Amino acid sequence: MLSFEDLKAQVADGSIDTVLVCLVDMQGRLMGKRFHAGHFVAGAYEETHCCNYLLATDLEMGTPEGYASTSWENGYGDYVMKPDLSTLRPVPWLEGTALVLCDILDHHTHAEVPHSPRAILKRQVARLSELGFDAMTATELEFFLFEKSFDEISKGGFRDLTPISGYNEDYHILQTTKEEHVMRPIRNHLWNAGLPIENSKGEAETGQEELNIKYAPAMDNAEYHTIAKHAVKEIAWQQGHAATFLPKWHHDKVGSSSHVHQSLWKDGANVFYDADDALGMSALMKSYMAGLLKYAPDYTYFMAPYINSYKRFMKGTFAPTRIIWSVDNRTAGFRLCGDGTKAVRVECRIPGSDMNPYLAIAGMLAAGIAGIEEGLELQAPTTGDVYQGETGMIPGNLREARDAMHGSTMLRAAMGDDVVDHYTRAAEVEIEEFDRVVTDWEIARGFERA
Numbered sequence: 001m002l003s004f005e006d007l008k009a010q011v012a013d014g015s016i017d018t019v020l021v022c023l024v025d026m027q028g029r030l031m032g033k034r035f036h037a038g039h040f041v042a043g044a045y046e047e048t049h050c051c052n053y054l055l056a057t058d059l060e061m062g063t064p065e066g067y068a069s070t071s072w073e074n075g076y077g078d079y080v081m082k083p084d085l086s087t088l089r090p091v092p093w094l095e096g097t098a099l100v101l102c103d104i105l106d107h108h109t110h111a112e113v114p115h116s117p118r119a120i121l122k123r124q125v126a127r128l129s130e131l132g133f134d135a136m137t138a139t140e141l142e143f144f145l146f147e148k149s150f151d152e153i154s155k156g157g158f159r160d161l162t163p164i165s166g167y168n169e170d171y172h173i174l175q176t177t178k179e180e181h182v183m184r185p186i187r188n189h190l191w192n193a194g195l196p197i198e199n200s201k202g203e204a205e206t207g208q209e210e211l212n213i214k215y216a217p218a219m220d221n222a223e224y225h226t227i228a229k230h231a232v233k234e235i236a237w238q239q240g241h242a243a244t245f246l247p248k249w250h251h252d253k254v255g256s257s258s259h260v261h262q263s264l265w266k267d268g269a270n271v272f273y274d275a276d277d278a279l280g281m282s283a284l285m286k287s288y289m290a291g292l293l294k295y296a297p298d299y300t301y302f303m304a305p306y307i308n309s310y311k312r313f314m315k316g317t318f319a320p321t322r323i324i325w326s327v328d329n330r331t332a333g334f335r336l337c338g339d340g341t342k343a344v345r346v347e348c349r350i351p352g353s354d355m356n357p358y359l360a361i362a363g364m365l366a367a368g369i370a371g372i373e374e375g376l377e378l379q380a381p382t383t384g385d386v387y388q389g390e391t392g393m394i395p396g397n398l399r400e401a402r403d404a405m406h407g408s409t410m411l412r413a414a415m416g417d418d419v420v421d422h423y424t425r426a427a428e429v430e431i432e433e434f435d436r437v438v439t440d441w442e443i444a445r446g447f448e449r450a
Contacts, residue, residue: 001194002088002098004045010098011037020091020099023081024117025054026426027305028356030230032081037098045085045100049078055104055115056422059306064429069115069422079113080105087223093189093235101223115422117358118219120415124365125218127414131372133264133271137361138215139225142256142353143232144207144249145182146242153242161249163207164241170204182239183209190231195224204318205254215261218361225258225357247304247352248311255312255319256353261337262364263345264288273342279327280340286378289325289346291371292334292364293379293392296323296350298408299363300394301401301427303351307434310397312352315387320349323392324382332386333394350394359423366414402427 002010010016019040022032031054035044053076056067063072070076081102091097104116112119128135145164146153153161164182169175176183183200191197196214203210211232213224229245236243248255263272264284272285281289304310312319318330325346326332327339335347351360370376395401405411406424 002090004041004085004088007037007088007098008041011041015096016090016098017096018094018098020097021048021081021083021102022099023050023054023102023104024226024356024358025057026115026117026356026359026423027059028117028226028229028358030226032102037096045083047083047105048081048102049107050081052077052079052107054079055113058426058429058433062429064425064432066425066428067422068418069113078107080107080110089194089227090192092192093185093231093238099193099227114416115419117356117362118222120419121219121222121358121362121365123415124362124369127369128264128365131369133266135218135361135365136215136263136265136270137218137221138213138261139221139357139361140257140259141211141213141225141228141232141245142203142258143209143211143229143243143245144205144256145179145209145236146207146244148242149240150237150242163205165202165207167206168204169202169206169208172202176200176202176209179209182236182241182243185239186211186228186232186235189235190228193227193231195228197228203254203256208254208256215263218365222357222361245353247306247309247354251311254317255314257312257319257349258351258353258355258357258360260348260351260357260360260364261345262348262361262368264368270342270344272346273344278340279336280338280342280344281336284372285344285346287371287374287376288368289334289371290376290378291367291369291374292346292348293323293325294376295367295370295408295410296333297395297401297404298411299360299367299405300350301398301405301423302359302363303348303355304395304398304401305356305359305427306354306430307398309352309354310395310401313394313396321387321394322389323350323394324386325378326382326386329382329386332382333392336381362415363411366411369414370410398427398431402431 019035022030052070083100087101104113147162198212274282320333325334338344
């Protein structure tokens with residue numbers, strides 16, 4: 001990390017000359033401005049401004065209609081970007097650069113914009129704090145590396161994609177050694193940026209990697225995830241390669257997930273742990289997990305926000321298909337980890353690598369809080385092959401997830417109608433854009449035979 005006083009000193013000695021002033025958009029990307037560091041420390045650290053369409057766009061930065069917060073009719077005005085100086089950190093993979101994340105405020109009232117991803121997660125963290133608990137979470141980042149660069153792949157029409165390796169490299173040291181020119185700077189630069197990086201490893205597909213970051217308070221974890229995802233893309237680009245967090249880039253390949261581990265703590269201790277329970281699970285943990293299960297359809301959109309997200313949920317791929325829990329079973333939607341120990345926690349395996357961590361974690365916390373407040377009882381764990389059975393299915397597509405979110409009384413109570421309606425519209429935009437496009441699959445399947 002980097003204190004403001006340290007920043008000023010490094011600006012004065014010339015070691016830092018650029019500050020990235022960033023917000024986190026709906027898609028979980030960093031958006032913002034590059035400030036001359038001298039101007040930032042002289043006054044811009046107080047605030048800057050951005051167009052309010054940045055929280056009402058799609059992946060293409062289009063300006064779709066239908067959002068209450070901003071529109072052509074309202075003229076696309078400003079938001080205030082308020083730097084949170086506690087998030088200041090160096091960016092070691094960019095020369096002379098620091099980064100700060102911003103809260104997004106209404107230009108007139110200076111109230112925090114409720115549908116900002118950081119604000120949404122803050123609200124759930126505050127609700128837990130009122131109950132006396134701190135949320136500790138950890139996310140896993142899975143992604144694919146490719147031989148060619150982003151520009152080469154784009155100019156080639158995203159066809160003939162070749163992963164950086166030719167075989168399944170799960171835990172494979174020899175193959176990942178060949179990729180160390182990308183992965184080593186990712187680990188080391190992020191560590192030097194103040195992120196508690198644990199390790200990287202090969203994942204269960206050709207060219208697939210996983211980056212693991214130590215558990216942390218929920219807001220910090222979401223920040224780490226967002227910065228790490230951005231860094232992976234930039235560092236891969238610097239090395240002449242492309243990295244993708246698309247959950248399913250090819251129908252014959254395993255998808256990429258972003259599992260979320262979570263537990264609640266109080267006074268520095270894990271309150272999910274009960275030494276007298278057979279699995280080490282406290283009554284609080286059981287109610288929290290029951291909430292995760294009951295309301296999983298409601299917040300699935302936050303874990304799987306695009307059309308492609310749902311291509312990953314297939315049997316026999318280690319991706320879940322059902323909303324059930326099991327003890328240390330990697331094919332269930334929710335896995336109990338560390339059973340019988342003080343590290344007991346629940347891992348949600350539903351989110352894809354395309355999730356926005358602020359939104360996904362917020363949805364889970366809201367569901368867990370509902371489980372606690374409603375005193376829900378946890379069903380017995382599922383055993384055996386959890387791919388068998390047709391009950392408790394994850395929403396099968398974005399339309400189903402959109403409908404579940406839109407109709408969720410739990411999310412509306414936890415996040416507010418304005419937030420739910422805003423992200424309902426985001427889901428609709430994605431669906432509308434896909435519906436109007438003719439895909440290569442349709443043409444190849446029906447060009448002659450239809």
